[in-house]
Amino acid sequence: MKLTRRKFLGGAAAVAASSMTLFNFNLLTNSPSASAADQPSEAIKTFRNVCPRNCYDTCGMITYVEDGVLKKVEGDPKHGYTNGKLCLKGYSYPRRVYSPDRIKYPMKQSPRGSGNWTRISWDEAMDTIAKKILDLKKRYGSTLPICLDKYSGNFGIVHYGIEGTMSSIGYTTRAVGTPCWPAGIDAQTYDFGTLYSNDPEDMVNAKYIILWGQNAAWTAIHSLPFINEARERGAKLVVIDPILTSTASKADLYIQINPSTDGALALGMARYIIDNNWVDWEYARANSLGFDEWVEYVKKSITLDWASEKTGVPKDIIMEIAREYATAKPASMWVGYGMQRHTNGGQNVRIIDALGVMTGNVGKSGGGVNYGHLETWGFNYNAMVNAPPKGSKGFIGPDGKEGDRAINMNNFAHDVSAQSDPPVKMLWLACRNPGAQDPDTNAIEKMFSSMEFVVTVDSFFNKTVEMSDIVLPATTHFEDWDVMASYWHYWVGINQRAIDPLYECKSDVEIAIELSEKMNALEPGSCTFPTSGTPEEWLAKEFNPGIHQMLGINDYKELIDGPRKAKMPPASWSDGNFRTPSKKIEIHSELAEKNGLPALPIWVDEMKTPEKYPIRFMTPHPQYALHSQFQNLDWMMTTNPEPKVEIHPNLAAKYGITEGTMVKIYNDLGSITVKAHLTRTTSTNVIVAYEAWYKNSNFNVNYTLKAIPSDMGKQATGNDGLAFHDNFVMIEKA
Amino acid sequence: MTFFEDCPPQVLKTHGELLLALSHLFAQGGENLSQTLSPLVKSCSAIAEHYNTSRLLQANQILAQYSETNDGEYLVMCYEFNRLFVGPNAPVAPPYESVYLSSDHLVMGEQTLAVRKFYQRENLQTIGQRHEPDDFISTELEFVAYLLSRIIETQAAKNSAKIQLYKTLYQEFWQQHLGLWLKTFAHTVSQSAKHPLFSALSEILVALSTLNAPLNTKEAPYETYAPQISRRSSSRCCL
Numbered sequence: 001m002k003l004t005r006r007k008f009l010g011g012a013a014a015v016a017a018s019s020m021t022l023f024n025f026n027l028l029t030n031s032p033s034a035s036a037a038d039q040p041s042e043a044i045k046t047f048r049n050v051c052p053r054n055c056y057d058t059c060g061m062i063t064y065v066e067d068g069v070l071k072k073v074e075g076d077p078k079h080g081y082t083n084g085k086l087c088l089k090g091y092s093y094p095r096r097v098y099s100p101d102r103i104k105y106p107m108k109q110s111p112r113g114s115g116n117w118t119r120i121s122w123d124e125a126m127d128t129i130a131k132k133i134l135d136l137k138k139r140y141g142s143t144l145p146i147c148l149d150k151y152s153g154n155f156g157i158v159h160y161g162i163e164g165t166m167s168s169i170g171y172t173t174r175a176v177g178t179p180c181w182p183a184g185i186d187a188q189t190y191d192f193g194t195l196y197s198n199d200p201e202d203m204v205n206a207k208y209i210i211l212w213g214q215n216a217a218w219t220a221i222h223s224l225p226f227i228n229e230a231r232e233r234g235a236k237l238v239v240i241d242p243i244l245t246s247t248a249s250k251a252d253l254y255i256q257i258n259p260s261t262d263g264a265l266a267l268g269m270a271r272y273i274i275d276n277n278w279v280d281w282e283y284a285r286a287n288s289l290g291f292d293e294w295v296e297y298v299k300k301s302i303t304l305d306w307a308s309e310k311t312g313v314p315k316d317i318i319m320e321i322a323r324e325y326a327t328a329k330p331a332s333m334w335v336g337y338g339m340q341r342h343t344n345g346g347q348n349v350r351i352i353d354a355l356g357v358m359t360g361n362v363g364k365s366g367g368g369v370n371y372g373h374l375e376t377w378g379f380n381y382n383a384m385v386n387a388p389p390k391g392s393k394g395f396i397g398p399d400g401k402e403g404d405r406a407i408n409m410n411n412f413a414h415d416v417s418a419q420s421d422p423p424v425k426m427l428w429l430a431c432r433n434p435g436a437q438d439p440d441t442n443a444i445e446k447m448f449s450s451m452e453f454v455v456t457v458d459s460f461f462n463k464t465v466e467m468s469d470i471v472l473p474a475t476t477h478f479e480d481w482d483v484m485a486s487y488w489h490y491w492v493g494i495n496q497r498a499i500d501p502l503y504e505c506k507s508d509v510e511i512a513i514e515l516s517e518k519m520n521a522l523e524p525g526s527c528t529f530p531t532s533g534t535p536e537e538w539l540a541k542e543f544n545p546g547i548h549q550m551l552g553i554n555d556y557k558e559l560i561d562g563p564r565k566a567k568m569p570p571a572s573w574s575d576g577n578f579r580t581p582s583k584k585i586e587i588h589s590e591l592a593e594k595n596g597l598p599a600l601p602i603w604v605d606e607m608k609t610p611e612k613y614p615i616r617f618m619t620p621h622p623q624y625a626l627h628s629q630f631q632n633l634d635w636m637m638t639t640n641p642e643p644k645v646e647i648h649p650n651l652a653a654k655y656g657i658t659e660g661t662m663v664k665i666y667n668d669l670g671s672i673t674v675k676a677h678l679t680r681t682t683s684t685n686v687i688v689a690y691e692a693w694y695k696n697s698n699f700n701v702n703y704t705l706k707a708i709p710s711d712m713g714k715q716a717t718g719n720d721g722l723a724f725h726d727n728f729v730m731i732e733k734a
Numbered sequence: 735m736t737f738f739e740d741c742p743p744q745v746l747k748t749h750g751e752l753l754l755a756l757s758h759l760f761a762q763g764g765e766n767l768s769q770t771l772s773p774l775v776k777s778c779s780a781i782a783e784h785y786n787t788s789r790l791l792q793a794n795q796i797l798a799q800y801s802e803t804n805d806g807e808y809l810v811m812c813y814e815f816n817r818l819f820v821g822p823n824a825p826v827a828p829p830y831e832s833v834y835l836s837s838d839h840l841v842m843g844e845q846t847l848a849v850r851k852f853y854q855r856e857n858l859q860t861i862g863q864r865h866e867p868d869d870f871i872s873t874e875l876e877f878v879a880y881l882l883s884r885i886i887e888t889q890a891a892k893n894s895a896k897i898q899l900y901k902t903l904y905q906e907f908w909q910q911h912l913g914l915w916l917k918t919f920a921h922t923v924s925q926s927a928k929h930p931l932f933s934a935l936s937e938i939l940v941a942l943s944t945l946n947a948p949l950n951t952k953e954a955p956y957e958t959y960a961p962q963i964s965r966r967s968s969s970r971c972c973l
Binding site for chain 2: 025032105107500503
């Protein structure tokens with residue numbers, strides 16, 4: 001709102017001089033049209049948008065706008081994967097954009113954590129931030145005391161301008177890694193050279209489908225029509241999961257597996273496939289290295305009895321799915337991300353990969369060991385790439401090169417606190433809510449309180465904002481230009497600015513521009529981020545001939561007519577050109593061995609249950625939210641007003657817990673108290689609560705979660721993943 | 735009862751000043767209470783004395799007390815203002831009509847567009863159109879203050895057609911907009927206020943609403959932000 005006091009001749013002045021008023025307007029002004037009130041409403045305009053959340057589906061959306069107001073959103077019928085429908089989160093978007101809870105203006109908190117907020121102008125915000133950056137640079141001789149933590153709140157390509165903001169001020173400290181899927185990425189990197197899944201629309205061609213730790217009904221609903229079509233054609237759907245999920249409830253066969261033993265099940269299946277000679281020897285031997293060595297291991301070390309004992313899956317079921325999977329031709333496997341969030345998670349994925357190879361299902365339409373891909377992400381990352389200012393001092397890495405200082409995103413609190421030369425003094429958080437999503441929330445709180453200065457860019461008042469000095473209001477994707485690719489389907493879509501940014505919200509690139517202007521005004525040459533260009537011009541700079549060719553377009557504007565599907569074969573690896581050092585599937589991976597891992601996809605024991613904390617506490621993705629996004633909205637709070645912990649009735653009885661009892665869940669790290677829901681969807685030694693950020697609630701599963709690394713992730717993502725599901729606790733009535 | 739009949743220009747002017755003082759207070763935010771409180775106290779005193787309403791007088795005394803407070807107290811009041819109306823937390827009493835009256839309880843609802851149309855009837859639009867909801871409390875208050883100023887001007891000019899036009903506009907706007915949500919908003923504030931200033935402010939909003947309420951005004955039911963309160967029929971404005 002503009003508060004500058006301006007004196008206008010009122011609107012009536014346009015009608016007749018005798019009607020002039022000398023009323024002093026502050027918030028109203030002349031309407032450009034003399035008869036505006038008689039004009040009909042603007043015709044409804046439609047825009048193309050893409051949901052930018054960290055989600056398999058990355059849906060194409062049609063946004064309906066009337067009189068500058070977003071009226072509704074629908075799935076884009078031209079998007080072959082979204083196919084005209086959204087999920088419940090997608091349909092709730094107008095409620096996110098127009099929620100009265102949105103952060104509207106730059107605000108400053110004094111002191112941090114007090115709840116004492118004052119509204120400040122963008123100029124004051126930028127001045128405060130710029131002066132702090134320059135002060136730290138002067139005191140420490142570099143910008144390394146400034147640490148960026150950005151991840152998946154918005155996966156739009158232009159949003160990599162957040163990293164560009166940091167690059168443009170000098171070398172900084174960066175939270176590196178991904179909490180979501182790195183162990184599985186490394187597993188497929190060792191095996192195939194990278195992660196590269198079949199087109200999910202190709203699942204219609206599968207004759208047998210195994211969803212391995214994958215709850216598509218909650219986290220990728222647009223894949224279900226393709227799975228259902230395959231089933232209509234006769235395919236069988238098997239779901240393997242420690243929890244009887246919504247997806248599992250739809251399956252032809254649900255297998256409740258002991259957590260973290262998926263590799264044992266795959267090895268048991270492999271043994272039975274070998275014993276019955278259902279192996280596709282020709283494919284495996286022609287396309288892989290070390291296959292026979294692995295077969296020998298399986299024959300020597302694996303028995304069905306062992307696999308059954310380890311996994312809790314009856315032997316006859318292991319034999320049934322082994323036979324069916326090996327003989328269906330083609331058979332598809334979808335490896336979910338929850339499955340690899342264990343200390344042996346990456347290794348389990350490697351074993352499942354080997355199962356796909358041994359049955360000849362890799363490189364086949366209707367087959368694949370499908371995990372995800374990054375094939376369609378070859379943009380310029382123009383907003384991300386900025387040279388440091390002249391004279392910038394960086395961190396000298398192990399390779400002797402000067403650059404940013406990388407710390408582990410998955411042990412953020414510890415790694416920030418551990419830096420001493422120089423220490424981290426300032427945090428910049430964008431597209432990220434470590435207060436709710438990082439492990440060991442107590443450590444996060446402590447680390448935040450040790451900072452000199454914290455800046456957060458966000459749309460809602462979450463735990464991280466609560467711990468900040470300054471919060472800057474972020475635009476939603478309807479108020480910004482961007483382009484979005486998916487890590488699951490093969491479509492790429494443009495995101496148009498459908499409505500003007502509300503209040504004083506700005507995009508990350510606009511914020512970078514403002515910061516650059518301020519820093520250079522204070523100290524010329526201190527920031528290299530360009531200060532010109534409209535949001536659409538910034539978008540245009542992300543495209544290149546490779547992307548044009550892949551999408552069959554000559555100009556990004558063609559995407560306004562509809563999203564485009566990358567011109568790629570439906571089956572990944574169908575050309576047999578694997579990207580490993582040997583150019584073959586590496587069942588025997590020297591790279592894995594070099595990294596201290598088994599060369600072969602052999603069994604690695606799961607984490608042992610500690611005696612003191614005998615109950616596994618699993619905290620998977622929620623139905624009504626995506627991490628800490630969406631659950632705070634009114635629809636979600638109405639439908640799912642409070643968190644609950646799911647407990648098997650037998651386990652509950654042991655602790656005197658009944659339906660609705662408040663339960664304290666605790667371990668050495670911390671505790672949470674949450675209402676019990678008794679259900680047989682989980683097993684007797686596993687309790688389940690879904691990670692989410694509820695409005696006006698301090699519920700956070702991560703108070704009990706240690707930053708235990710998963711076994712893989714370093715090779716491709718810089719840091720190992722997190723063993724989110726190897727969290728052990730005790731429970732009692734609260 | 736016909737609206738505005740027999741109301742002396744000076745009383746109308748005082749009303750307008752109160753409306754504008756409230757508009758400024760909400761528009762300029764918690765950070766500027768030291769500038770916006772005194773004009774509010776002044777205009778409120780005049781209204782309270784004219785109608786001799788004890789609740790308004792009492793509320794205004796509290797306002798007067800805090801309008802002369804120290805910087806530290808102003809800061810406390812600023813924090814409370816932002817907690818109630820601005821954020822960055824989910825504000826307790828968002829100052830936008832459609833949050834209270836639309837079935838969706840969101841901003842930029844049908845009321846926002848209806849208010850926009852109302853402004854357009856006078857060839858006006860909000861300075862922050864499409865960025866700030868048109869039904870922001872300050873803008874609505876400024877608009878009715880403007881209409882009141884037009885009534886005074888046209889009365890002075892003895893332009894009976896225009897007098898009636900602006901009286902009708904004023905009445906319609908109260909009946910269709912401000913009058914439907916102001917008390918609900920005020921009640922939400924009073925339910926949650928942690929500082930006496932805002933309880934007093936709530937009283938003033940209720941009084942303003944009551945003074946302006948024509949007989950046939952119906953208050954909207956509200957579910958989200960506060961329980962229903964009954965409308966007082968006493969202390970009616972002479973307007």
